[in-house]
Amino acid sequence: MKFRRLIMISALTAGLVACATSPLGRNQFLLMPAGEMDQMGATAYAQMKEEKPQSKDSHEVNYVLCVSNAITNTVGGNQQWEVTVFQEDSANAFALPGGKIGVHTGLLNVAKNQSQLAAVIGHEIGHVQAQHSNERMSLQYATQGGMQLLGALAGQDSAAKQGIMAALGVGAEYGVALPFSRKHEAEADIIGLQLMAQAGFDPRESVNLWQNMAAANGGNEPPEFMSTHPSNSTRINGLRARIPEVMPLYQQAQAAGRKPQCG
Template structure:
């Protein structure tokens, strides 16, 4: 019993000291892994994903992804600098790629590695639509959601070892955690946290796109198109890692006045 109590104390102490604050929003997070370790693993996984995919280059859509990414990156770095948070993206190696995949999806892995699927481009329709998705996905990386998701999964599985030692001991689990870090949750017990992260990314994303000169009101139209594309087949919100479309759209309407102040001040306003 003494051994169990001592172990419980060690675990509790470890988790308490591992608590961090989400940049920009102040939400409390469980962070168990150094950002440098997460980024290294993310870069390796990203390179592998590109090797296994058909990367699209030389098309208008591919160039749009890169151009919009560069403008969102500018907005993020400007926002962080103005708020004395430039260290948030230290170690980032920004990259934007379009890959052949019919699913309507996109992701930004830890460290600024972005992938858009060709299947989401018809829903985006315009560079502004791409800005909606880009701002949202980049916000996940800026707010350390990948590290948080990995830490939650590690905690749920009782894994306390971190960094390269952990990866070497259990590379399969490490790969699963990296995939979760890109937005692929599996356990219902973790879904509420993921919904919080999604809403946080929506809020930050609409600010980032507005700063980059993309009309934030178009975010509402994009999510309406995304909801229509799903054909009403989305699971109930309590079983989904994403907020219900109606919840998301109502939140975006609530945040729109704030985002418009950034849009009106953007040097890119009115530019394609």
């Protein structure tokens, strides 16, 4: 009886945790406690800082910090955000649960101004706010029988550890391709637009950013039906459609004196 009762309690608890809603109102399956996700994010981030070179260019670092801080200051809550600029040629950035942000120096060659950089950082924070890593980790947790995910992350290199890194959104750093799904990408795009606008960055520059991304890739992207990522043209059209909704946020931020000067 006692064992059966424990099973019932566990099932009810899992059901309560799993019933969640994203910031945009989408139903979500979330099993992982927020505290454990934060710990996994912090652990993964610390490992990356140990393994990967960081920029020693104070101008680059201060520029990224300026843009990041302007956005995180609008997020609210008690979360303290840490930002690291990695010396890496790829045009990439990421944000992890626990308030961790990483920006590759290669992104600064594609994001031509502060608002374009804000579009990327806002997008990555959008993934965190919408708990997209938790959704992917919950699926792993459910399908792998309650594996001790944090223990696997802290251990030696293994398939389990690589899978966790991929679910957190930094799998590409370790040769594991697991991009966020189209619905996650579209959701992060919208949240990112809202965040950058609230911080006083021009949301219209998000379109220019993705045009730059397309140009940097030389137009070499797979057909959309073969990729979990939306094509550049689909993403640009989606952003254009949403910009009228967030322009009032941008105008309000400007009127309130939120006019970032990151150079």
